[in-house]
Amino acid sequence: MNQKKILLKDIAKKLNVSTTTVSFVLNGKGKEKKISDEVIKKIEDYVESINFRPNLVAQSLRTGKTKILVFMVEDISNYFFAKIARIIEDIAYSKGYKILFCSNENNDDRSRDLINLFSKLQVDGFIIIPSAGIKKDIENLIKNNIPVVLCDRHFPQLKTSYVVINNYEASKEATTHLINNGFKNIAFITTDVRQIQMLDRLKGYEKAIAEAGLKSTVLQIPFADTNSEKGRDMISCLFTENKELDAVFFSTNYLTQSGLEMIKETNPSLINTLGIITFDDNDLFRIYSPSISAVAQPLHQIGQELMNIMLNLLKDNNTNQLKQVTLKANLIIRNSSLRKN
Amino acid sequence: MNQKKILLKDIAKKLNVSTTTVSFVLNGKGKEKKISDEVIKKIEDYVESINFRPNLVAQSLRTGKTKILVFMVEDISNYFFAKIARIIEDIAYSKGYKILFCSNENNDDRSRDLINLFSKLQVDGFIIIPSAGIKKDIENLIKNNIPVVLCDRHFPQLKTSYVVINNYEASKEATTHLINNGFKNIAFITTDVRQIQMLDRLKGYEKAIAEAGLKSTVLQIPFADTNSEKGRDMISCLFTENKELDAVFFSTNYLTQSGLEMIKETNPSLINTLGIITFDDNDLFRIYSPSISAVAQPLHQIGQELMNIMLNLLKDNNTNQLKQVTLKANLIIRNSSLRKN
DNA sequence: CTGAAAGCGCTAACAC
DNA sequence: GTGTTAGCGCTTTCAG
Numbered sequence: 026m027n028q029k030k031i032l033l034k035d036i037a038k039k040l041n042v043s044t045t046t047v048s049f050v051l052n053g054k055g056k057e058k059k060i061s062d063e064v065i066k067k068i069e070d071y072v073e074s075i076n077f078r079p080n081l082v083a084q085s086l087r088t089g090k091t092k093i094l095v096f097m098v099e100d101i102s103n104y105f106f107a108k109i110a111r112i113i114e115d116i117a118y119s120k121g122y123k124i125l126f127c128s129n130e131n132n133d134d135r136s137r138d139l140i141n142l143f144s145k146l147q148v149d150g151f152i153i154i155p156s157a158g159i160k161k162d163i164e165n166l167i168k169n170n171i172p173v174v175l176c177d178r179h180f181p182q183l184k185t186s187y188v189v190i191n192n193y194e195a196s197k198e199a200t201t202h203l204i205n206n207g208f209k210n211i212a213f214i215t216t217d218v219r220q221i222q223m224l225d226r227l228k229g230y231e232k233a234i235a236e237a238g239l240k241s242t243v244l245q246i247p248f249a250d251t252n253s254e255k256g257r258d259m260i261s262c263l264f265t266e267n268k269e270l271d272a273v274f275f276s277t278n279y280l281t282q283s284g285l286e287m288i289k290e291t292n293p294s295l296i297n298t299l300g301i302i303t304f305d306d307n308d309l310f311r312i313y314s315p316s317i318s319a320v321a322q323p324l325h326q327i328g329q330e331l332m333n334i335m336l337n338l339l340k341d342n343n344t345n346q347l348k349q350v351t352l353k354a355n356l357i358i359r360n361s362s363l364r365k366n
Numbered sequence: 367m368n369q370k371k372i373l374l375k376d377i378a379k380k381l382n383v384s385t386t387t388v389s390f391v392l393n394g395k396g397k398e399k400k401i402s403d404e405v406i407k408k409i410e411d412y413v414e415s416i417n418f419r420p421n422l423v424a425q426s427l428r429t430g431k432t433k434i435l436v437f438m439v440e441d442i443s444n445y446f447f448a449k450i451a452r453i454i455e456d457i458a459y460s461k462g463y464k465i466l467f468c469s470n471e472n473n474d475d476r477s478r479d480l481i482n483l484f485s486k487l488q489v490d491g492f493i494i495i496p497s498a499g500i501k502k503d504i505e506n507l508i509k510n511n512i513p514v515v516l517c518d519r520h521f522p523q524l525k526t527s528y529v530v531i532n533n534y535e536a537s538k539e540a541t542t543h544l545i546n547n548g549f550k551n552i553a554f555i556t557t558d559v560r561q562i563q564m565l566d567r568l569k570g571y572e573k574a575i576a577e578a579g580l581k582s583t584v585l586q587i588p589f590a591d592t593n594s595e596k597g598r599d600m601i602s603c604l605f606t607e608n609k610e611l612d613a614v615f616f617s618t619n620y621l622t623q624s625g626l627e628m629i630k631e632t633n634p635s636l637i638n639t640l641g642i643i644t645f646d647d648n649d650l651f652r653i654y655s656p657s658i659s660a661v662a663q664p665l666h667q668i669g670q671e672l673m674n675i676m677l678n679l680l681k682d683n684n685t686n687q688l689k690q691v692t693l694k695a696n697l698i699i700r701n702s703s704l705r706k707n
Numbered sequence: 708c709t710g711a712a713a714g715c716g717c718t719a720a721c722a723c
Numbered sequence: 724g725t726g727t728t729a730g731c732g733c734t735t736t737c738a739g
Contacts, residue, residue, distance in 0.1 A: 032732065043710040048734060059708055078486040082432065083732035085423045086715050101467070102452035104445075111443035114469060123483070126442070126467045128455060142464070145419040286653045296655075309650040312627045314637075373716060384726040389718055400724055424716035427731050 031077055040067060047072075051079060085147060093123045093148045094335065097139060099131045099156075104307045105278060105322070106154070109176070112328030113152065120336060122149070131218070131248065133158040140166065150335050152176060157220050167345075172338035174331055178222040179349075186338065188330045188350045192222050195320045195354035196229025199302050200274060202318075202356060204237045206364040208272035208300040212242040212263060214284065215276035216251055226276045226304060242267060251279055257287040264292065272300030272362075278307055281317070301361035316359035323352050372418055381408060388413075392420060426488060434464050434489045435676065438480060440472045440497075445648045446619060446663070447495070450517070453669030454493065461677060463490070472559070472589065474499040481507065491676050493517060498561050508686075513679035515672055519563040520690075527679065529671045529691045533563050536661045536695035537570025540643050541615060543659075543697060545578045547705040549613035549641040553583040553604060555625065556617035557592055567617045567645060583608060592620055598628040605633065613641030613703075619648055622658070642702035657700035664693050 033051070037044040047068055049058045055065040071077075085091040096113055098106035110126055117124045125148065129136040136159045140151070150172035155163060160180045166173050167185065175187035203211050213230045215223055227243065234241045244263050250256040260283060264270060275281040281303035288295050296315065303310060306321035334348045374392070378385040388409055390399045396406040412418075426432040437454055439447035451467055458465045466489065470477040477500045481492070491513035496504060501521045507514050508526065516528035544552050554571045556564055568584065575582045585604050591597040601624060605611060616622040622644035629636050637656065644651060647662035675689045 033734095034732080037710095044733080045710060045735075046708090049709095052734085061708070064708090076482075078482065080427075080732055081487045082423060082426045083715090084734080086421075086427045086717090086731085087733045087735085089715075091423065100452065101442075101455065102445075102448040104443075107443040107448045110467075111441065111469060114442065114467075118468075123466060123487070124468075125464060126451075126455075127459075127465075128452060141417075141419065146422045146464070282649055282653065289653050289655070289657075293655075308623055309653075312623065312630050312650075313653075314630065314634075314655050316630075374718095375716080378726095385717080386719075386727080387725060390725095393718085402724070405724085421716055424731090425718080427715085427733090428717050428719090430731075 031075060033077075033079060036068070036071060036077060040071060042068070089147065090149055091147050092121055093125055093146070095125045095127065095139075095143045095148050095151045095153075097127050097129050097136065097151065097153045099129060099154055101126050101128045103279070105305050105324070108324045109328045109331075112325055113332055116329065116332040120332075129154075129156055131156045137162055144169075144171070150174075150339055152331050152335060154178070155180070157218065172335060174334045174338070176327065176331055178220050181221065184347055186334050186346075186348045188327055188334065188352065189222065190322050190327075190352045190354045192225035192354075193229040193232075195356065196226040196274075196276075196304070197233045198229075198356050199304075199318075199320050199362075200230045200233035201237075202358065203272045203274065203300050203302060203362055204233065204239065206300065206362060209239060210242065210267070210269045211239065211272040211274060211300070212244060212267070212270050213274050213276065214244045214246065214260060214263070214280055216248045216280070217245045218248050223276060230274060242270065246280065251277075252283065256280075257283050257290075260284050260287045261291050264295070271298070271365075272302075275301075275303045278303060278305035281305075281310070285313070285317075298365055299361075300363075300365065306357060310359070313361075315361045318359045318362035319357050321355045321357050323355065326352050372416060374418075374420060377409070377412060377418060381412060383409065430488065431490055432488050433462055434466055434487070435491045435493065436466045436468065436480075436484050436489050438468050438470050438477065438492065438494045440495055441469045442467050443469075444620065446646050446665070449665045450669045450672075453666055454673055457670065457673040461673075470495075470497055472497045478503055485510075485512070491515075491680055493672050493676060495519070496521070498559065513676060515675045515679070517668065517672055519561050522562060525688055527675050527687075527689045529668055529675070529693065530563065531663050531668075531693050531695045533566035533695075534570040534573075536697065537567040537615075537617075537645070538574045539570075539697050540645075540659075540661050540703075541571045541574035542578075543699065544613045544615065544641050544643060544703055545574065545580065547641065547703060550580060551583065551608070551610045552580065552613040552615060552641070553585060553608070553611050554615050554617065555585045555587065555601060555604070555621055557589045557621070558586045559589050564617060571615060583611065587621065592618075593624065597621075598624050598631075601625050601628045602632050605636070612639070612706075613643075616642075616644045619644060619646035622646075622651070626654070626658075639706055640702075641704075641706065647698060651700070654702075656702045659700045659703035660698050662696045662698050664696065667693050 033047050034044055037047045049055055050065050050068040094117055096110055114124050127139050133156050136156045140162050152174050154177045155175055160183055163173055175185050179187040215227055231241050246256045246259050275284055302318045304320045306319035310317035310319050330350045374388050375385055378388045387401055390396055391406050391409040435458055437451055455465050468480050474497050477497045481503050493515050495518045496516055501524055504514055516526050520528040556568055572582050587597045587600050616625055643659045645661045647660035651658035651660050671691045
């Protein structure tokens, strides 16, 4: 019942071979080390029969590898991150890796603590949605030859592998779509986070607006307030103070949620006249009434690319090779962004 | 830059003390072991100055403790599990534990693999949303004196600690609420999973229906089809074949999503006449039109109780003490379940 | 082809 | 009060 007492040594003793032999066989190096087929079979059968699995901690101490990967996100309970997590998880396990998820709240200190902690845990690699100020810490990991892949955003001046999407183009496309559908006063609601993905989305919007000769209206909500009453109030004010607004483009899914909530609470009829588009898709937007048009990030591809890069980094043990992937987001046109009558 | 080369031994050498002394101080046993304040300070200052953190793998091998907890859920990308994960994560880290999340897809083999894997990783404890057939495996963990807390469901014949909610009562209350609002033909849509939480929800519904002298209509969708086209078709059929239905009670959040999607696609006007209530709340239901009434599980309390129990188990190192908690779900009445005109 | 033995870095019993 | 040292369970070099 208590299998934890069985050691590799016990197996060796039981089968009258040395621990070395058992270890080789367990690690699939039997052939390579020219151990007789007979012995290999004997060991494999026995190991199988008692369902032996070596102690991973001891293995890690000896090899320096833990077969653990860290996936650090802003908030693991956010749909976008949770979905990617789920995809990464499957790939990782199929390759013999475990995944430690953690949430950094987009906060530098917390990110640093976590990186520090996991470094001492000797994790094999990091997949990180970085907060704004941890460039140095990422740099350090790479210097120490620990595989790192960034996601969703990156530091332009830092040579790292990353997987991002074409925020600028996608944002421009979405804005243009609104313009083409007859909207003339389009607001852009975003956070005050000065990270590249947000800035690119803003730029894409502004570019499209400028090209159409329209007036841009931007609301930046402090990151801390995005999910609070205060955030909703700010959105609400925007509409009361700018009666001419006929469409809005939200830069992230949680802002859209706040926005929809505000509309429902304070001005329900607005939902039928306002053009709406959001960055990041989710189930809610698909089945909402009206259905909400969205710039959908290719979650599956993102997860797959992240793990691809990570597994290559792990295999080649060459942290300096860079792979930088920019995926295309898909504009999913639903009812909320179509021309209103 | 490369801090990983510094060992506890190096610190001892540098400061002219023994490794024992350093180890004691690092583990906060300085006072207890009567090491002079002066030496303690010297060590602490130095350790601080070079930002030394001991190798956790070596520590784990030696102590048998990894300070890692596993949280195994059906699907980490599901809102319900992701939210609890986020709550647990915070508590765990504040107590010096890390959390490994994993998804078992409510599948026994996968659960077993995962349990096996993590046992060999020597994790300190398991918080598990168990699939139906892993009673034996859970039992084994407990026999091996590994702390286990179950969540969302449990095995009635198995003595384990767990945190669940009052499914039967909550379900009965929700059904009664529909009845009180004039609905006479209420369907119950659930999965074919024969686990206690689902059965209790079904029983609660049937009890309320029976007491009111109404007719029960139950649709059980195979678990594998719940998120697919097939599941939506089954729901759709239910309504075409039972024209008299005037309300529906979904037993989980993902079924509700499928249901809302079906309604939107095939019969949009239904949304305004049908009474709707769902088990499990989420943001979508709050801001949907009409807003969807929900039986909300107290996510925060669940997370907190889980960690409370786990931390106690860990502290007392007594796996046999049981703590079984049943929390109350809250019926949140919104527009979808109110009397229609 | 197989076995002995030296660690991986840390903890803690024991000795002084 | 502080230092010596024997492991925790495994991998892998080197000798035979």
